Amino acid sequence: MNTYTVNGQRLHATLLESYRLSLNDDDKQVRLWFIEETKRYGCKHIVDQMGNIFAIRPGRNNDIPPIGMGSHLDTQPAGGKYDGIVGVNSAIEVLKVLHENNITTYAPIAAINWTNEEGARFPPAMLSSGVWAGAFELGWAHERKDLNGVGLKEELQRIDFLGDAPCDYQKNSLSAHFEVHIEQGPILEQTDLSVGVVTGVQAINWYSIELRGREQHCGTTPMNSRADTLLCAAKMIVKVNEVAHSVPGALASVAVINSTPQAINTLAGRVQFNIDARAPSDERLAFLDEELERELRHVASQEGVKVEKWDKFWNSPRTVFDRIAVDAVRKSAKDSGFAFVEIQSGAGHDSVYTARRCPTAMIFIRCKGGISHNPAEYSTSEDIQAGAQTLLGAVLHYDQLLSAQGNEKP
The missing domain is CATH 3.40.630.10 (Zn peptidases)
Structure with a gap:
């Protein structure tokens, strides 16, 4: 001692x-x-x-x-x-x-x-x-x-x-x-x-996701005629939370989101957000990775929004x-x-x-x-x-x- x-x-x-x-x-x-x-x-x-x-x-x-x-x-x-x-x-x-x-x-x-x-x-x-x-x-x-x-x-x-x-x-x-x-x-x-x-x-993954919908006038575009990129991102963020809850010990969070154009009467045409995903093992993180991409791409397809970028820019086993x-x-x-x-x-x-x-x-x-x-x-x-x-x-x-x-x- x-x-x-x-x-x-x-x-x-x-x-x-x-x-x-x-x-x-x-x-x-x-x-x-x-x-x-x-x-x-x-x-x-x-x-x-x-x-x-x-x-x-x-x-x-x-x-x-x-x-x-x-x-x-x-x-x-x-x-x-x-x-x-x-x-x-x-x-x-x-x-x-x-x-x-x-x-x-x-x-x-x-x-x-x-x-x-x-x-x-x-x-x-x-x-x-x-x-x-x-x-x-x-x-x-x-x-x-x-x-x-x-x-x-x-x-x-x-x-x-x-x-x-x-x-x-x-x-x-x-x-x-x-x-x-x-x-x-x-x-x-x-x-x-x-x-x-x-x-x-x-184990940790970081992602950058970029979405492309359509800039449209908020006052003249019917609700059923929109490709609302920000709405799509919101639904994807909810899905991130749901997927994390479904994988034992996993964590997934969205803490950064950016949209353009920033105008109160114009639907955003582009949205970028990040995902922080973590799990107790590499195998569980790999499963979380697959589930996140599958579920979020499905949300985008339902909303008529294109996933222009799905970048897993950092992985820490x-x-x-x-x-x-x-x-x-x-x-x-x-x-x-x-x-x-x-x-x-x-x-x-x-x-x-x-x-x-x-x-x-x-x-x-x-x-x-x-x-x-x-x-x-x-x-x-x-x-x-x-x-x-x-x-x-x-x-x-x-x-x-x-x-x-x-x-x-x-």
Whole structure:
């Protein structure tokens, strides 16, 4: 059992309350803060071609890749101050504890800020960790644009965070990756536990659907002579909900819809909307995928509306985290005296992609009401401390395993 303790009050006080859409001016400021803060604990910094920042504290053996502690500092447009930020600040708190206690670990230890985890400005989510893991091509990612047509690469350049280091797991490797995150769900609160040991992440698909009907005058077109695209979309959205209810454990949601023209007396001729679909297994998500497309195309045919685009633009298969890394989290929680529950995450995280390239595990902490992506998001300083304490122990335990593998004497 380690005897080092994180400072929960200090950690809670460093949480930053602002809405940082990826690569906006506030994001630039918090990135600069992250670099200056981690310099105080002996870190050198790597900024890669996607703006990911690796703050690396040297170890006794700097010939091996660092143990990463990663999450994100970008937020949703109306998000809270805990999603992602708790994970980055917990990583910084671990660096502080190591520094204050003059601990030199065997492996280097890195606090990581992954760019554009939310995907709120530049879809899809977890874009930059995905490039690092080889799931997305760098050029394709650089060309992602926001709703105003501004490109990701040009924003990286504008805020001076287009780094030179390769965004590549082979050229900038990690020995492991641990991530603290608020649960964004109700399980820990319902079970009155502070810590969740995350064993994996459910499967996810994102779709963009585009419909084409007819622009017609609302006052002169009889109800039975219309190809009402917006009405069709509404019926399809209802069907999305019905299909999700029919597949055990599945979730499907529509949270974005756009129509043109925007005129009160003209029927919309074009509609675009997105679907977020999730399921506990790849097989169940594949079934949900088939049912959604079959049922929604049937609705469109009944309404006389053409489905011009059915684009499944992001797929994230079910992730199972590394057994040894998860065991390190379990051991740390036990050693710290925290009762815990094992959870499969319903939301995607950067750890989904790091898990493809290095041993990965996550730690969930309790959040009030399971609320997230909302200003009401809240975790107590005690719960944040529990997550950071578990992170500290897990990293030190994994470091000991690497030391043993390197045949280093205690």
